[in-house]
Amino acid sequence: MTDNQRLVIRSNKDLPEVEPLLEQMTDALHQRIRLLGLDNIALVGIHSGGVWIAEQLHDRLGLIEPMGTLDISFYRDDYTRVGLNPSVKPSNLPFATESRHIVLVDDVIMSGRTIRAALNELFDYGRPDSVTLVTLLDLPGRELPVQPDITGQKIQLPEGARIKLSPDPLALTLLEPADA
Amino acid sequence: MNLTIRGGRLIDPAQQLDEVIDIHIADGRILALGQAPAGFAPERTLHAEGQVVSPGFIDIGAHLREPGPSYKGNLRSETKAALAGGYTSICCRPDTNPCIDSSAVVQQIMDKVKLLGQAKVRPIAAMTKNLEGTHLSNMAGLQHSGCIAVSNMRNAIEDTLILRRCFEYASTFDLRVVFYPEDSWLRGDGCAHEGALATRLGLGGIPAAAEAIGLSRVLHLVEVTGVRVHFSMLSTAQAVEMIARAQAKGLPITADVAMTHLIYTEAEIDGYNSQFFVQPPLRSHADRDALRQGVRDGVLSVITSAHLPHEEAAKMAPFAASEPGMATLETLLSQGLELVKAEVISLPQLVERLTIGPAQAMGLAVGSLAVGQAADLCIFDTESEWQVNDDSLFTAGENTPLMGAYLKGQVQTTLVDGSVVFER
Amino acid sequence: MKPITAPQTKASIGSGVDPRSVQLTEDGKLRHFLTLGGLNKDILEEILDTADSFVNMGEQSVKKVPLLRGKTVVNLFFENSTRTRSTFELAAKRLSADVLNLDISKSATTKGETLMDTLQNLEAMGSDMFVIRHADSGAQHFIASQISPNVAIINAGDGRHAHPTQAMLDMYTIRKHKGDFAKLKVAIVGDILHSRVARSQIQALNILGAQEVRLIGPKTLLPASLAEMGATLYTRMEDGLKDVDVVIMLRLQKERMDGALLPSESEFYRLYGLTTEKLSYAKPDAVVMHPGPINRGVEIESAVADGPQSLILHQVSYGIPIRMAVMSMAISGQTQQKAKDAALSASTESGANSDKNTDGEEASA
Numbered sequence: 028m029t030d031n032q033r034l035v036i037r038s039n040k041d042l043p044e045v046e047p048l049l050e051q052m053t054d055a056l057h058q059r060i061r062l063l064g065l066d067n068i069a070l071v072g073i074h075s076g077g078v079w080i081a082e083q084l085h086d087r088l089g090l091i092e093p094m095g096t097l098d099i100s101f102y103r104d105d106y107t108r109v110g111l112n113p114s115v116k117p118s119n120l121p122f123a124t125e126s127r128h129i130v131l132v133d134d135v136i137m138s139g140r141t142i143r144a145a146l147n148e149l150f151d152y153g154r155p156d157s158v159t160l161v162t163l164l165d166l167p168g169r170e171l172p173v174q175p176d177i178t179g180q181k182i183q184l185p186e187g188a189r190i191k192l193s194p195d196p197l198a199l200t201l202l203e204p205a206d207a
Numbered sequence: 208m209n210l211t212i213r214g215g216r217l218i219d220p221a222q223q224l225d226e227v228i229d230i231h232i233a234d235g236r237i238l239a240l241g242q243a244p245a246g247f248a249p250e251r252t253l254h255a256e257g258q259v260v261s262p263g264f265i266d267i268g269a270h271l272r273e274p275g276p277s278y279k280g281n282l283r284s285e286t287k288a289a290l291a292g293g294y295t296s297i298c299c300r301p302d303t304n305p306c307i308d309s310s311a312v313v314q315q316i317m318d319k320v321k322l323l324g325q326a327k328v329r330p331i332a333a334m335t336k337n338l339e340g341t342h343l344s345n346m347a348g349l350q351h352s353g354c355i356a357v358s359n360m361r362n363a364i365e366d367t368l369i370l371r372r373c374f375e376y377a378s379t380f381d382l383r384v385v386f387y388p389e390d391s392w393l394r395g396d397g398c399a400h401e402g403a404l405a406t407r408l409g410l411g412g413i414p415a416a417a418e419a420i421g422l423s424r425v426l427h428l429v430e431v432t433g434v435r436v437h438f439s440m441l442s443t444a445q446a447v448e449m450i451a452r453a454q455a456k457g458l459p460i461t462a463d464v465a466m467t468h469l470i471y472t473e474a475e476i477d478g479y480n481s482q483f484f485v486q487p488p489l490r491s492h493a494d495r496d497a498l499r500q501g502v503r504d505g506v507l508s509v510i511t512s513a514h515l516p517h518e519e520a521a522k523m524a525p526f527a528a529s530e531p532g533m534a535t536l537e538t539l540l541s542q543g544l545e546l547v548k549a550e551v552i553s554l555p556q557l558v559e560r561l562t563i564g565p566a567q568a569m570g571l572a573v574g575s576l577a578v579g580q581a582a583d584l585c586i587f588d589t590e591s592e593w594q595v596n597d598d599s600l601f602t603a604g605e606n607t608p609l610m611g612a613y614l615k616g617q618v619q620t621t622l623v624d625g626s627v628v629f630e631r
Numbered sequence: 632m633k634p635i636t637a638p639q640t641k642a643s644i645g646s647g648v649d650p651r652s653v654q655l656t657e658d659g660k661l662r663h664f665l666t667l668g669g670l671n672k673d674i675l676e677e678i679l680d681t682a683d684s685f686v687n688m689g690e691q692s693v694k695k696v697p698l699l700r701g702k703t704v705v706n707l708f709f710e711n712s713t714r715t716r717s718t719f720e721l722a723a724k725r726l727s728a729d730v731l732n733l734d735i736s737k738s739a740t741t742k743g744e745t746l747m748d749t750l751q752n753l754e755a756m757g758s759d760m761f762v763i764r765h766a767d768s769g770a771q772h773f774i775a776s777q778i779s780p781n782v783a784i785i786n787a788g789d790g791r792h793a794h795p796t797q798a799m800l801d802m803y804t805i806r807k808h809k810g811d812f813a814k815l816k817v818a819i820v821g822d823i824l825h826s827r828v829a830r831s832q833i834q835a836l837n838i839l840g841a842q843e844v845r846l847i848g849p850k851t852l853l854p855a856s857l858a859e860m861g862a863t864l865y866t867r868m869e870d871g872l873k874d875v876d877v878v879i880m881l882r883l884q885k886e887r888m889d890g891a892l893l894p895s896e897s898e899f900y901r902l903y904g905l906t907t908e909k910l911s912y913a914k915p916d917a918v919v920m921h922p923g924p925i926n927r928g929v930e931i932e933s934a935v936a937d938g939p940q941s942l943i944l945h946q947v948s949y950g951i952p953i954r955m956a957v958m959s960m961a962i963s964g965q966t967q968q969k970a971k972d973a974a975l976s977a978s979t980e981s982g983a984n985s986d987k988n989t990d991g992e993e994a995s996a
Contacts, residue, residue: 101688101696107966110660111698111959115684147697403859407668409768409792409827412854478653478776479769523747523777525767527790 033167033183036201042190045197048163048179049080053087055177056130059159065128068159070094073145074116076134076192080163083197084132095120102144118148125153134192136162136178139171164190164199208250209233210625211243215255215586219262220559221575230260232582235625239578253620253627255586261558262576263295263583263621265565267385267463268358268439269514269536271297271328272603273316275304280516280603282316285536286325288602290629292512292536293561293585293618297326298385298569301333302360308333308344313352325628327583329355329571331385334373340364343373347380355569356383356437361486363391371428378434383569385437388421388446389413389487398527400473400490408479410527413488415443422446426453429460437568438462440513442487444497451506461568463509464498466539469546471495475608481522481529482608485513499551508564510543510557512536516604534604537595541614544589548615554589582625587618653776657971660964663775663784664957666793667834675838678956679803685725685952698959699728702759706732707750708787709765714924715787715797719762722954728760750778758782760962768792768827781969783961785954791827797922798831800953802839804946805877808918812836818845818871818913819862820903821881821930822852824892828922829881830860837861847871848903851892868903872912880905880921883930896929906932910940918942 036042060068070090072081078096085094100106100115131145142160149155160173165181184190187204212230217240219225224240231239231247238244269289272280289297299316301307307316307330320328332354336342340362349357357377364370377384394413399405401412422438426449429436441447441464450462467485472495475483483489501507515532522529543557552560566574573583593599595609621629654663654670661674688694704723708716716732723730735749753761760783763771768790775784788794809815817836823829823846836844837860844862846853858864865871872878883899893899905919919931919941927933936943 100684101698106698106959107963108970110963110967111681111684114680115687117684117687151695401854401856403856406854406856407830407860409790409830479772481773520745520747525765525770525773525789527769528767 033181035183037185039201042199042201043180045199049083052161052177052179053084056088068128068130069122070130070132072096073133073141074098077132079194079197080134081132093121097145097148099141099144099148102148104140120152123153124149124155127155129155129158130161131158132161135164135166135190136175137166137168139169139173142173143171208625209248210251211249212253212255212260215258215260217260218555218558219576220555221563222577225555230576232625235582237576237578237580237582258586258588258619260584260586262562262574263585264293264561265296265571265574266294266512267298267509267565267569268300269297269512271299272516273303274312278518282319283323284601284603285516286323288536289326290621291601291618293540293587293621294536295326295583295621295623296329296571296573298329298331298355300360301331301358302338306333306338308336310348310352313349313354317353327623329353331356331358334359334384335364338362341369343376346377346382350380350382356385358385361387361389371432374428374432374434378432383435383437385439386425387439388418388425390417390420393417393420398484398488399476400488404473404477415445418443418487419445419449422449429458435459439511440465440487442468442490442494444494447497447501447506454506462507463511464502464507465511465513466535466542467513467533468495468498469502470542479526481526482606484526484529484531485533486531502560503552508560509568510560512539516602517606519605522606532606534602534607536602537600538607538609538614540587540618541616544616582622584622585618586620587616589616591617593617653772656964656968661960662964662968664795664961665771665775665784665786667795667798667831667838670838672838675835678799679806681956681960682803682952685955695725695727697727699726699962702728702962703757704728704730704760704762705753705758706730707735707761707763709735712764718950719787719954722951722958726955726959747778750774754779754782760785760958762787764788766790783965785957785961788827791825793831794827795831796954796957797828798835800946800949801832801920802835803949803953804920804942808942809876812839812841815841815877816843816875817841817877817879818847818875819879819881820847822883822887823848823857824852824854826881832879833860833862845871845875868909869912872909875913876917878905878913878917878919880931882922883926900929904930904932905935907934910935920946
């Protein structure tokens with residue numbers, strides 16, 4: 028895919044609905060699982076948005092084993108610069124990761140640094156056989172060689188704007204530079 | 208050398224003089240004030256217009272660091288610092304290394320002083336051998352060698368009978384005792400004024416009562432023995448009050464306060480600035496106010512330097528582990544002038560506490576510029592701004608909290624026995 | 632060598648800098664942790680909240696995080712304390728720091744090496760943090776302001792002055808088990824005079840807004856000037872413990888018995904030892920704390936120390952997360968301040984040989 032395939036967002040009305048994207052991601056995951064012959068997969072969501080997405084995928088895939096959650100605050104590479112967020116949630120992996128196929132889920136990928144931190148934390152728990160990365164959205168601005176295997180939608184935002192995912196029901200909002 | 212100082216404001220409290228007047232000097236002495244005597248031809252004229260001319264300052268208890276480790280200073284550096292600060296006579300303290308408890312040590316000091324030809328030095332001798340508080344020193348011999356008084360500094364003489372013997376023996380020769388009142392038991396290992404600040408900082412406190420009890424003990428012995436005692440470096444309101452009462456009663460006592468204690472309070476040690484670790488400790492605002500009042504009233508007739516120079520490393524330690532004391536000779540005048548500006552004391556009062564006050568307390572025939580007196584004097588201005596730094600200071604001491612500060616007023620010229628020994 | 636005090640400009644009478652600002656960056660963040668004096672409620676709560684995160688982390692199978700990876704923490708204990716040193720060591724290791732333990736009392740200083748030389752050598756070796764315990768009050772202040780301002784200094788106890796990490800773990804314990812400080816009456820009992828823990832606790836409780844702080848002890852161990860730190864003084868347990876929510880017992884040092892401070896251990900225990908009976912003066916749900924190690928039968932009865940109201944073991948377990956919180960906050964503040972200073976010196980004197988920003992980390996995720 029190239030960048031000209033990105034959906035250009037100019038205002039809130041350009042934003043995609045979350046529901047169809049989740050459907051599409053579930054299909055892609057099913058396909059990938061079949062294709063690679065992955066059995067024994069385990070879902071892990073990254074706090075906070077990634078957990079919400081992962082919960083949805085967990086239901087749709089009909090997994091029985093509970094999913095895991097990661098708070099990567101302690102693994103960030105910028106804490107000496109911006110300090111620590113004092114309300115770090117505990118990471119919780121209710122299963123052994125050793126020799127598992129992990130599906131790592133986040134809401135947005137941009138620089139790739141969050142995923143780097145998450146992979147580091149994940150590997151502190153053991154050595155999985157593989158990690159598949161799933162994100163709802165893919166924004167330009169990668170700073171690390173990390174690419175999602177499955178993405179709901181590649182989008183492009185106006186200069187300085189940010190995107191926010193809110194739960195119940197899952198919905199996207201565009202934060203203009205003035206709001207951001 | 209004949210010399211005239213022209214146009215200066217002469218402040219000489221001993222003569223109750225404060226006027227712009229010319230001073231004529233011949234053969235090291237004051238020849239005339241005002242009109243030059245007929246036929247007087249000065250070889251040199253010093254122009255002192257706009258400046259103050261004062262009798263040379265006299266200090267009781269500065270540490271001149273000799274004999275002793277030279278990295279803390281020596282007679283050359285410290286008497287030079289004295290001249291730069293306006294001092295022409297120093298009664299130096301006895302706790303040198305070895306201490307001033309033998310004529311040999313006194314002789315060594317006097318020989319060096321003579322060679323240097325700077326400020327006049329009159330040592331205060333140790334009152335007990337090695338300042339140990341157990342055996343009397345050879346007071347008569349020490350007096351004969353040139354000592355002006357005896358003192359045991361802050362080394363306790365715990366046995367009151369020995370203290371009484373010391374006083375009786377000193378008074379036999381009309382030797383003055385310089386006494387630093389402090390109860391050593393109450394002092395303990397304290398290093399700060401006992402109170403809320405010391406409690407919060409976790410520093411050992413020295414109660415004001417330590418000074419009052421030390422003072423009270425000596426005052427009773429003065430009554431018994433009749434010895435002349437000069438109490439040095441008082442720090443508390445109680446002490447000022449006790450001195451005033453004893454003086455009113457007619458006891459032969461005088462007392463001083465260090466400039467440090469007139470300027471600062473214990474608040475300075477918040478944050479453990481070891482530059483403000485001094486003995487006795489800096490005390491409360493109320494104490495400082497009482498000390499200032501004492502200076503105004505004349506109960507405290509002397510302001511001392513408490514000059515105690517140290518190398519930089521002496522202060523580079525946690526507060527209580529650092530060495531106490533401050534190098535002050537060259538900054539004292541500026542601080543005194545700040546007190547004048549703040550209307551704590553008048554300029555003539557300041558001069559009096561630095562000249563005739565200490566001269567009388569020590570029985571020295573200096574401290575006045577009356578005709579016939581030795582021409583020991585200093586000329587200073589009250590306004591010129593200068594920075595305290597390694598270049599401007601002559602003392603070997605690095606231990607002043609004023610390092611880097613800008614002060615006002617500075618000695619420009621100092622004369623000892625009619626010779627210009629210091630010029631800026 | 633630089634002058635020992637910051638050069639004062641102009642006026643000399645009574646001028647001085649606020650010493651407690653030494654531990655904060657220009658933005659008001661911790662760069663050293665020396666005392667609780669001068670800190671505001673926000674910082675104390677940030678410490679407690681951050682510790683909360685680390686407590687939760689303790690439930691994970693992997694107890695280690697890479698926050699201080701590549702940083703060197705030196706434990707400098709001029710006074711021996713295996714217990715405190717161990718918690719600092721574990722805390723540093725759980726943050727992935729490299730830890731060096733130096734028992735200074737036995738090594739360098741005895742060879743005549745000065746405190747200053749030792750610290751400067753360690754700094755030259757690239758240390759990022761010194762955890763220091765020292766017998767002199769203010770020693771860490773002196774080191775942070777005069778010797779090693781660019782190394783984060785953590786006070787692990789100085790003289791009688793402060794033991795801020797101990798006090799913070801006590802605050803953590805109180806918050807966790809009793810909640811809102813504004814509703815709490817807290818009594819501290821025993822040798823307050825010599826206790827750095829008590830001084831830090833009094834400050835912490837006042838900053839966090841405790842309803843009342845009471846100090847209980849005989850007058851030889853309870854200087855009246857303590858009231859000015861924000862506490863009410865009591866000499867009788869019956870009066871002092873009445874209706875309190877928290878009772879903190881202090882350790883009575885055996886050597887205090889040598890002086891004239893106390894007549895005997897037995898009399899002290901009879902008057903001030905916390906027994907079940909005396910504890911009944913407090914509220915029924917009052918909790919009991921002790922910084923340890925306990926002298927059973929001297930300041931506290933075993934039945935109380937091991938009883939249902941005792942939080943003593945909880946205190947021990949919170950020691951590590953509190954120290955992790957303080958250490959990570961100080962390193963973060965120190966790094967930010969250094970980056971700022973470096974940027975400043977680079978902009979003022981171009982090409983100057985300024986300290987390199989030691990962390991080569993990049994922009995944020």
